[in-house]
Amino acid sequence: xxxxxxxLTIDGKDSPIELPVYSGSTGPDVVDVRSLVGEGIFTYxxxxxxxxxxxxxxxxxxGGAGVLLHRGYPIxxxxxxxxxxxxxxxxxxxxxxxxxxxxxxxxxxxQHTMVDEQIHQFFRGFPxxxxxxxxxCGVVGALSAFYHDTLDNDNPQHxxxxxxxxxxxxxxxxxxxxxxxVGQPFMYPQNDMGFAENxxxxxxxxxxxxxxxxxxxxKAMDTIFLLHADHEQNASTSTVRLAGSTGTNPYACIASxxxxxxxxxxxxxxxxxxxxxxxxxxxxxxxxxxxxxxxxDDPFRLMGFGHxxxxxxxxxxxxxxxICDEVLDELGSDNDPLFRIARKLEKxxxxxxxxxxxxxxxxxxxxxxxILKAIGIPTSLFTVIFATGRTPGWIAHWNEMLSxxxxxxxxxxxxxxxxxxxxxx
Ligand code: CMC
Numbered sequence: 001x002x003x004x005x006x007x008l009t010i011d012g013k014d015s016p017i018e019l020p021v022y023s024g025s026t027g028p029d030v031v032d033v034r035s036l037v038g039e040g041i042f043t044y045x046x047x048x049x050x051x052x053x054x055x056x057x058x059x060x061x062x063g064g065a066g067v068l069l070h071r072g073y074p075i076x077x078x079x080x081x082x083x084x085x086x087x088x089x090x091x092x093x094x095x096x097x098x099x100x101x102x103x104x105x106x107x108x109x110x111q112h113t114m115v116d117e118q119i120h121q122f123f124r125g126f127p128x129x130x131x132x133x134x135x136x137c138g139v140v141g142a143l144s145a146f147y148h149d150t151l152d153n154d155n156p157q158h159x160x161x162x163x164x165x166x167x168x169x170x171x172x173x174x175x176x177x178x179x180x181x182v183g184q185p186f187m188y189p190q191n192d193m194g195f196a197e198n199x200x201x202x203x204x205x206x207x208x209x210x211x212x213x214x215x216x217x218x219k220a221m222d223t224i225f226l227l228h229a230d231h232e233q234n235a236s237t238s239t240v241r242l243a244g245s246t247g248t249n250p251y252a253c254i255a256s257x258x259x260x261x262x263x264x265x266x267x268x269x270x271x272x273x274x275x276x277x278x279x280x281x282x283x284x285x286x287x288x289x290x291x292x293x294x295x296x297d298d299p300f301r302l303m304g305f306g307h308x309x310x311x312x313x314x315x316x317x318x319x320x321x322x323i324c325d326e327v328l329d330e331l332g333s334d335n336d337p338l339f340r341i342a343r344k345l346e347k348x349x350x351x352x353x354x355x356x357x358x359x360x361x362x363x364x365x366x367x368x369x370x371i372l373k374a375i376g377i378p379t380s381l382f383t384v385i386f387a388t389g390r391t392p393g394w395i396a397h398w399n400e401m402l403s404x405x406x407x408x409x410x411x412x413x414x415x416x417x418x419x420x421x422x423x424x425x
Contacts (some may be wrong), residue, residue: 063309112168132177141255175202196222230393304366
């Protein structure tokens with residue numbers, strides 16, 4: 001139990017309310033305000049900027065220092081030495097796998113890459129021009145209709161099977177979202193390929209033209225998935241936890257995470273970055289856009305800059321910036337006008353007082369958007385890629401919550417509407 005205490009004095013109350021203070025293994029202490037409801041008081045924290053909603057052992061972020069740890073391992077070290085599936089194992093199980101466990105986990109994922117043929121019918125029901133996130137959200141939610149045998153949330157084995165299923169099927173579904181939009185046949189997964197290689201195969205291969213997936217692009221894709229694998233209690237993960245707290249099934253929870261991720265302030269930012277670069281159109285227009293971003297009367301923001309938590313360089317952005325150079329180099333895209341605009345924008349923003357003062361650095365989405373565009377992935381699919389990468393984080397948090405005592409998430413409010421009034425006679 002906590003030895004530290006906080007005291008809250010409220011005008012009109014005789015004695016201060018004593019609240020326990022807890023320390024985590026690192027990071028800020030938290031004041032336990034749960035008893036306040038008994039005093040007839042709620043805390044007020046729109047946007048949850050000062051609220052810890054749960055205990056977690058999965059991911060730690062120190063935004064001021066630019067630190068991101070998964071189960072204690074720095075993201076830079078995972079990006080350099082690990083791969084996406086190993087990081088999935090780490091997030092789910094708490095430790096890096098032995099060589100044997102790694103192979104077993106990869107084999108498990110391989111067994112679950114295909115989707116039921118009925119899912120093909122779901123896709124055919126969508127208009128060709130449906131947004132890929134609309135399809136992904138619907139189809140992932142629908143997976144619960146296929147796996148009645150493993151939907152007991154209280155059974156740890158069922159939870160792990162759901163985790164493996166959803167991680168394994170996401171690249172297949174992501175590629176199906178693309179293929180449906182362009183009117184090409186769906187490609188079946190090739191289980192002798194690596195995770196990212198298989199994804200690129202399902203994206204760019206056709207039955208008449210077996211794709212040649214470049215190792216540099218596969219590696220870049222794998223690292224993009226890895227860098228997005230988890231980010232503690234962000235909006236979509238909190239949404240997954242909140243949905244999960246009602247006891248609903250894992251596929252419905254992941255679908256709710258996908259829905260939350262879709263917004264431009266969250267996962268939609270990588271798509272918004274590209275749209276912004278197209279809108280800028282020419283290097284000569286950059287200054288105007290920078291001025292607009294600084295203008296308080298203009299809602300325009302530089303997409304791909306700033307972060308709620310990182311008030312320092314996002315460590316994922318440092319890794320991905322290097323990959324961006326490698327990919328542009330391999331594809332010979334360095335001279336593409338769009339990428340030249342991106343580079344110049346980055347340089348100007350990093351030197352501009354407005355951005356420096358507010359600690360608005362390029363975030364991971366700024367570079368991931370550029371890499372994905374260079375690989376040939378259409379912008380409308382960018383958030384689907386983010387969702388594919390983030391799935392292990394969502395499911396690890398869902399599993400962590402269900403493995404411990406939890407309550408349904410139910411925030412309160414500061415009510416400012418009418419007080420009681422009578423319906424007009
Ligand atoms: N361009 C221009 N000004 C900005 C930007 C930006 N991208 N981001 C923040 N500001 C300004 C903002 O106007 C405010 O200025 P002032 O103090 O003068 O009022 C100050 O910086 C603080 O902004 P805030 O809105 O209080 O910051 P926040 O923590 O609520 O918002 C954010 C974080 C990521 C939503 C925001 O920076 C933003 O909208 N960025 C662009 C969208 C984006 O790239 N999102 C991806 C986030 S990373 C991926 C993920 O985790 O999902």
